[in-house]
Amino acid sequence: MWMKVNRWNVYYEVEGEGEPVLLLHGIPTSSFIWRRQIEALSSRFRVYAPDLLGWGHSDKPPDFDYTVRAYVEFVDGFLAQVSAQRVILCVHDLGGAIGLAFLGRYPEKVSRLIVLNTFAYLPPIKYLPWAVLYGFLYRLPVLGDPLNRLVWETTVRRTDTFVTLAFHNKKLVTKELVAKYRELNRGTRLTDLRVLLANGIGGITGAVDQNSFNVRVPTLIVWAENDVLFPPWAALRLHRNIPGSILKTIPKCGHFLQEEKPDEVNRQLLEFLTQPLSAVRENSTIHERAESPIATANGRAAGH
Numbered sequence: 115m116w117m118k119v120n121r122w123n124v125y126y127e128v129e130g131e132g133e134p135v136l137l138l139h140g141i142p143t144s145s146f147i148w149r150r151q152i153e154a155l156s157s158r159f160r161v162y163a164p165d166l167l168g169w170g171h172s173d174k175p176p177d178f179d180y181t182v183r184a185y186v187e188f189v190d191g192f193l194a195q196v197s198a199q200r201v202i203l204c205v206h207d208l209g210g211a212i213g214l215a216f217l218g219r220y221p222e223k224v225s226r227l228i229v230l231n232t233f234a235y236l237p238p239i240k241y242l243p244w245a246v247l248y249g250f251l252y253r254l255p256v257l258g259d260p261l262n263r264l265v266w267e268t269t270v271r272r273t274d275t276f277v278t279l280a281f282h283n284k285k286l287v288t289k290e291l292v293a294k295y296r297e298l299n300r301g302t303r304l305t306d307l308r309v310l311l312a313n314g315i316g317g318i319t320g321a322v323d324q325n326s327f328n329v330r331v332p333t334l335i336v337w338a339e340n341d342v343l344f345p346p347w348a349a350l351r352l353h354r355n356i357p358g359s360i361l362k363t364i365p366k367c368g369h370f371l372q373e374e375k376p377d378e379v380n381r382q383l384l385e386f387l388t389q390p391l392s393a394v395r396e397n398s399t400i401h402e403r404a405e406s407p408i409a410t411a412n413g414r415a416a417g418h
Contacts, residue, residue: 119191122178125171126164126192130156133225134198135387137163138189140207140233141306142276143370144170144298147206150376154384159202164192166212168305170298180305180312182321185212186219193223202387204228206372208309211321218325227333227356228383231341231369234322235348273299282340282368291373326355333359334386336379338367360386 117124127145129152137148145152145163155161165172167188168180178184189212193201203224205213210232217224273296281287309318333356337349346363353361362382367375 117195119195122167122173122175124164126162127152128162130160132159134201135159135161136201136203138205138209138213140209142299142302146298147372151372151380154380169302174301174305180308182211182215182313186216189216200225202226206230208233211318214325215321218328224331227331229335230371231338231344233318235319235351279342280368280370281374282366286374326352329356335359335361336382337363338371339363339365340367341369343369
């Protein structure tokens, strides 16, 4: 479906009836990555999954700010359009920074939080030389945008490489799946870089770190153990930062856990969301390793 948020055209998926759930994707994906979660959750909830500005089918405006702060206001505008006053928030990758910042800005608008492998706790210094050089050249008059296109289109098979890296089991990376992501990422090559240049790595990870200490809603963290981008120690740190959070880790699974282990992810989400708040509080601070297809009540913590 389509709507206008401010002056921009925004594509979104919506299914089901009941309490609203908002799914926020990351880089370089779209609402497509949530398709199996939409199907599972929509039997009990009203599920919204927008393509964030710059990705998927939504507009890719060159004059959008692309900061985490701007995306927070975009999300608020989206929720106003669908008349959702309070939502269950489920986030992944860059969506984690946006979602946690949204929760920090509008705590009254979120009832529960679910965090999947998110953009968190990477050392900014690791990216500093590239960011300084490329950021400087990108901002040069006349040269900047053509240089961006040249670098991104001729030296990086961005979608194919990222999708392959995002799976632990490479056998699941089919030609059809890569082709679908390539199709959805057509026209988004500048978005990732605009986001990184608008925020810096530290601005994105900082949005997660700073806002995590202020989370006061029931929180589930579901983390793939074999994520080459965001390893399990990031999940443990986030777990410690968010009071009363529940951490479930999924073995033999990569960054695209919604794609690689959809049944396990869906089970964890539905188990958390269908529990009364009293039961969620009783289970808080648990760190349990999910063993597909069923996790035991006293599951062992990964790495313990």
